[in-house]
Amino acid sequence: MSVRVRFAPSPTGYLHVGAARTALFNFMFAKHFAGTFILRSDDTDEARSTEEFQVDILEHMRWLGLDWGEGLEVGGPHGTYRQSDRYERYWAVALSLVDSGHAYYSFATADQLEAFKQEARANGTSPAYDGTLEPERAEVSRRMLDGDGPVIRFRVPRPGSTEFTDLVRDEMVFDHVQVDDFVIMRSNNTPTYHLASTVDDVDFGITHVIRGEDLLSSTPKHILITEAMGAERATYGHLSLLMGPDGKKLSKRHGDTALSAYREAGFLPDAMNNYLALLGWSPGEDETLVALDDMISRFDGTSISRNPAVFDPVKLEWMNGVYIREMSDDAFVAVARPLIEADLGRELEVDEVSDLAALAPAIKERTKLLAEIPDQARFLFVAPETYDDKAWSKVMETPEAPVALGAAVEVLESLAEWTTTAIDGALRSMLETNGLSAGKGFQPIRVAISGSTVSPPLFESIEVLGLDETLKRIERARSLLL
Ligand code: GLU
Numbered sequence: 001m002s003v004r005v006r007f008a009p010s011p012t013g014y015l016h017v018g019a020a021r022t023a024l025f026n027f028m029f030a031k032h033f034a035g036t037f038i039l040r041s042d043d044t045d046e047a048r049s050t051e052e053f054q055v056d057i058l059e060h061m062r063w064l065g066l067d068w069g070e071g072l073e074v075g076g077p078h079g080t081y082r083q084s085d086r087y088e089r090y091w092a093v094a095l096s097l098v099d100s101g102h103a104y105y106s107f108a109t110a111d112q113l114e115a116f117k118q119e120a121r122a123n124g125t126s127p128a129y130d131g132t133l134e135p136e137r138a139e140v141s142r143r144m145l146d147g148d149g150p151v152i153r154f155r156v157p158r159p160g161s162t163e164f165t166d167l168v169r170d171e172m173v174f175d176h177v178q179v180d181d182f183v184i185m186r187s188n189n190t191p192t193y194h195l196a197s198t199v200d201d202v203d204f205g206i207t208h209v210i211r212g213e214d215l216l217s218s219t220p221k222h223i224l225i226t227e228a229m230g231a232e233r234a235t236y237g238h239l240s241l242l243m244g245p246d247g248k249k250l251s252k253r254h255g256d257t258a259l260s261a262y263r264e265a266g267f268l269p270d271a272m273n274n275y276l277a278l279l280g281w282s283p284g285e286d287e288t289l290v291a292l293d294d295m296i297s298r299f300d301g302t303s304i305s306r307n308p309a310v311f312d313p314v315k316l317e318w319m320n321g322v323y324i325r326e327m328s329d330d331a332f333v334a335v336a337r338p339l340i341e342a343d344l345g346r347e348l349e350v351d352e353v354s355d356l357a358a359l360a361p362a363i364k365e366r367t368k369l370l371a372e373i374p375d376q377a378r379f380l381f382v383a384p385e386t387y388d389d390k391a392w393s394k395v396m397e398t399p400e401a402p403v404a405l406g407a408a409v410e411v412l413e414s415l416a417e418w419t420t421t422a423i424d425g426a427l428r429s430m431l432e433t434n435g436l437s438a439g440k441g442f443q444p445i446r447v448a449i450s451g452s453t454v455s456p457p458l459f460e461s462i463e464v465l466g467l468d469e470t471l472k473r474i475e476r477a478r479s480l481l482l
Contacts, residue, residue: 003035004207007061007068008197010042011054014258017311018212018242018250019057020064021276025239026210027066028277028292028299038204039071040081044196049084060259064269065292078204083196090191093199093229094152094184102228103184105140105150108133131155131181149187154194154224156181162220167210167237168304174220182221194218198225201234208301210237237301240280242311250311266370267316268335271323275316279309289322321368329360336363336373343374344381355380358464362456376456380464383473384451391443391453396481400436401444405478407434408445409471418467424459448477 007023009015030037039061043049058072070076079085097103108116108129117127131153135143140150160176184195191199201209201222209222216238226233244254256262262272273292277283281304283290290298324332333356340356341347348356356377363376387396395401411426431441446458449470455461462470 001207003030003033004038004205005030005035005210006038006040006071006201006204006206007066008040008042008200008211009057010045010048011050011057012045012048013053014260015057015060016257017259017262017276018257020060020066020259020272021242021279022210022212022239023061023066024064024273024276025281025299025304027068028296029208029210029301030069031296032299032301035207036069037066038076038081038206039068039074040200040204041072041083042193042197043082043084044191044193046084046190056258056260060263063259063263064273078200083191083200086196086200087189087191089203090196090199091185091189094191094195097154097184097225097228098152100228101155103152103154104131104134105144106131106133106153106181106183107135107139107143107148107150126177128178129180130158149189151183151187152185153181154184154221154228156224162223164219164223164233164236166216167208167235167301168240169216169238169306172216172219174217176220179220179224184225194221195225198222199229202226202229202231206234208235208237210239210301213238213241237304239304240306240308242279243308245310245312245314247308247310254311255313262316264371266339266372267320268323268370271316271320274323275319279311280305280307288319317368324367324370325364327364329357329364332360332364333357335370336360336377339370339373340377340381343378348381352381355464359456359460362460366456375454379450379455379461383469383476384449386451387447387477388452391447391451395443395447395453396477398440398444400440402478402481403434404430404436404441404444405448405474405481409474409478412462412467412470415467418463420459420463423462427459444477445474449473 005026007026009019027037029035041054043054061068068074070078071081094103098105112133113129116129116132120127144150156176156179158176162174162176164172166172182194183192185191219236219238223233242250244250246254250257256265270292274290274295277290277295277299278288281299283295283298327335333353336356337348337353359377359380363373367373367376407430408427411430412423415422415426427442427445431438434441442458443453446453446455449455449461449465465473
């Protein structure tokens with residue numbers, strides 16, 4: 001049996017980090033078993049589904065590298081993989097379920113259902129609607145002729161129960177006393193999620209349904225429909241929901257939840273995947289940094305935790321910093337260059353790209369988010385015209401600043417070789433000669449060359465800037481002090 005799994009987001013919102021984690025788990029599972037990862041659109045909620053959300057979902061799936069072998073855009077044997085294109089099929093199944101007695105027309109109103117619930121509560125019985133109000137056939141025909149639109153409900157067999165072994169939560173038992181005779185087709189002729197999702201899973205030959213725990217109580221319904229269709233049930237796995245660091249359900253209150261926000265803030269897809277994979281799964285003994293291919297070889301759907309997983313942006317940022325530091329200098333320049341060019345509003349010259357590459361190790365060391373790169377690198381390409389106010393008053397308006405700047409010019413000018421080590425040695429002995437601390441002596445130089453007290457390491461920066469440019473910048477700052 002070849003594994004077939006699906007990710008089935010509803011395009012009613014941007015791709016959420018929790019959904020991305022569900023997609024990733026499905027992707028890894030499919031790859032591990034050399035199966036097929038399918039992307040489908042659960043777009044039956046016409047009022048809330050938009051093309052913009054659909055585009056966002058696809059774009060960010062691709063950004064993460066979670067490529068699907070079948071489904072939206074890439075196609076496959078099952079049409080467009082959009083539920084909105086499959087209404088005829090859902091109708092056919094609903095009608096055949098009515099024919100086979102597994103489903104029935106229902107006119108029960110919201111008031112009647114509410115009264116049923118209240119009575120059940122008063123009697124101490126289950127409030128799950130059990131079909132008590134099912135109309136006779138003759139009544140169905142009469143009311144349909146009168147233009148009354150019925151819904152179609154699934155007839156849940158009672159007494160009975162649905163049991164399954166969940167990939168994550170092991171043995172699950174749902175007593176049908178707790179399961180409503182649920183609606184599969186609405187009176188406006190649209191299928192419900194339960195019907196559309198199950199018919200698709202059956203038709204597309206889905207072997208494993210891996211999805212969020214919020215859908216756990218839907219699963220007995222889906223198994224009932226599947227079996228009523230005469231099909232074989234899939235294996236189900238329900239992933240625990242994501243929490244914020246405060247232990248509450250992850251929401252906007254905790255910060256960004258849309259993947260696009262993380263992409264824009266400068267997270268790397270590799271770091272994102274690595275972090276999301278750890279939310280409820282452990283690749284092995286205390287290991288945290290694991291590349292996707294390596295995770296795939298270990299991810300077989302076992303050892304997924306049922307405990308809620310905490311999505312902690314601080315940890316994610318730390319991990320992103322690690323991934324940035326581990327990039328090769330070439331790879332770093334490739335991602336940094338467009339960001340810097342956008343910041344400068346012009347393209348970098350060839351020698352500027354070499355400067356960037358020369359300073360790459362130092363910048364990587366201090367960067368947690370790609371979006372921080374332009375601030376770190378800007379000084380390489382533009383001499384400061386203005387200086388950070390706070391830095392100026394704190395660092396430059398001191399009696400030591402003119403001494404340090406003047407002495408720095410002298411020692412740098414007379415350097416025999418232009419290397420980080422030589423610059424380091426010369427400036428340190430300049431401190432000693434003038435009785436200056438590193439703070440008092442080096443900070444003015446840093447502000448002079450970069451405009452602020454935050455920049456990559458001083459000696460590397462000076463080396464890459466070159467003697468002429470460094471002296472020019474120090475002299476300019478000096479002149480403003482006089
Ligand atoms: N469309 C559902 C959602 O976006 C998921 C359906 C499923 O995985 O069964 O929550």
